[in-house]
Amino acid sequence: QKEVEQNSGPLSVPEGAIASLNCTYSDRGSQSFFWYRQYSGKSPELIMFIYSNGDKEDGRFTAQLNKASQYVSLLIRDSQPSDSATYLCALRNTGFQKLVFGTGTRLLVSP
Amino acid sequence: GAVVSQHPSRVICKSGTSVKIECRSLDFQATTMFWYRQFPKQSLMLMATSNEGSKATYEQGVEKDKFLINHASLTLSTLTVTSAHPEDSSFYICSAPVGPSRDEQFFGPGTRLTVL
Numbered sequence: 138q139k140e141v142e143q144n145s146g147p148l149s150v151p152e153g154a155i156a157s158l159n160c161t162y163s164d165r166g167s168q169s170f171f172w173y174r175q176y177s178g179k180s181p182e183l184i185m186f187i188y189s190n191g192d193k194e195d196g197r198f199t200a201q202l203n204k205a206s207q208y209v210s211l212l213i214r215d216s217q218p219s220d221s222a223t224y225l226c227a228l229r230n231t232g233f234q235k236l237v238f239g240t241g242t243r244l245l246v247s248p
Numbered sequence: 249g250a251v252v253s254q255h256p257s258r259v260i261c262k263s264g265t266s267v268k269i270e271c272r273s274l275d276f277q278a279t280t281m282f283w284y285r286q287f288p289k290q291s292l293m294l295m296a297t298s299n300e301g302s303k304a305t306y307e308q309g310v311e312k313d314k315f316l317i318n319h320a321s322l323t324l325s326t327l328t329v330t331s332a333h334p335e336d337s338s339f340y341i342c343s344a345p346v347g348p349s350r351d352e353q354f355f356g357p358g359t360r361l362t363v364l
Contacts, residue, residue, distance in 0.1 A: 169351055180341045180355040181292070225291065234280055234345050236353060240291040 140164060141239035143226050149245045156213040158242050160226030163207070170202055170209045171236065173225040181225055185211070216246045251275055252344050254356035261332055262364055269327045269359045271298075271342030277322035278344035282353070283315075286339040298325040298342075332363040 142161045150156045158172075169188055173181035187193045187200040187209065199212040209228075213220055223241040230237075251274040261267050271281055279300045284292040296317055297305040304317035316328040329336055341358040345351065 171353075173355075178360075180358040183352060183354065186352060229351065235282060235294055235297060237294075238292045 139239075140237050141226055141228060143224075143239035143242045145240060146243040147245045148242055149247065150216050152216060152218060152246055152248050154216050154246075156216045156220065156244055156246065158211040158213070158224050158226075158244065159208060160210065160239055161208045162226075162228055164228075164230060165204070165207065166230050167228040168231045169229040170200070171227040171229070172198075172200060172209075172211045173227060173238075174220075175223045175225055175241065177222075184224075213244075216244075218246050218248050220244060221246045252342065252354050252356040254342060254359050256359060257357060258360045258362075260362045260364065263333055264331055266328055266330045267332055267361060269329070269340055269342075269361075271325045271327070271344075271356050273323045273344050276344075276346055278325075278346075279322060280345060281319065281325040282343045282345075283317065283325075283327050284341045284343065286341060286358075292341065295327075298327075300325075329361065332361070334363045337361055337363045 140163050171186045172184045174184050175181040185200045187202045190202050193200045197214045201210045223243045225241045226239040227236040253272045255270045281298040283295045285295050286292050294307050295310045298317045298319040300319040306312045319325045339358050343353045343355045345353050
């Protein structure tokens with residue numbers, strides 16, 4: 138079982154809709170969770186991080202964490218074509234600085 | 249936000265040559281930096297953790313004699329791909345942890361290496 142699992146997609150949503158991206162993880166010791174966005178040919182850019190159970194909102198983005206069920210999700214409201222990218226879920230375990238990445242979900246937002 | 253730069257952004261070399269990639273933290277000090285490799289349509293794979301003033305820590309399966317890492321100062325880490333071969337062609341990206349708890353990682357823009 139992979140440490141971080143994501144559906145590779147593509148996830149297709151129309152412009153203005155809510156895009157929901159999901160990620161599950163296997164290590165219950167994971168403490169910090171991150172969502173990165175990566176455009177084709179570019180390096181990842183940090184969107185959000187979340188440490189505690191529940192929701193965390195930042196603009197059009199909401200990260201949701203459920204440690205009991207071992208999943209973390211990212212909601213993108215009012216999706217725009219410019220949101221079309223690959224979204225990488227990553228986690229960090231206590232005591233380690235390195236991140237473990239999922240394979241990413243490709244999001245396509247159609248005008 | 250924090251800025252991490254990489255140089256060069258793109259390099260094409262002949263098989264058998266060595267290529268050096270620089271990673272710099274521009275507005276903060278980084279005692280630790282990370283080097284990743286990403287093949288087309290695949291996720292990032294951590295190659296090694298670069299530590300200022302000490303040896304790098306390599307992930308399992310990464311040849312330390314082939315991928316030389318030097319963390320010369322608090323703002324500079326270099327990755328040298330020695331005796332490069334076509335299978336080393338990839339997107340190499342560095343990152344550095346920032347913030348009070350060093351929890352957030354910011355990535356450099358990446359270096360596209362093509363070995364002919």
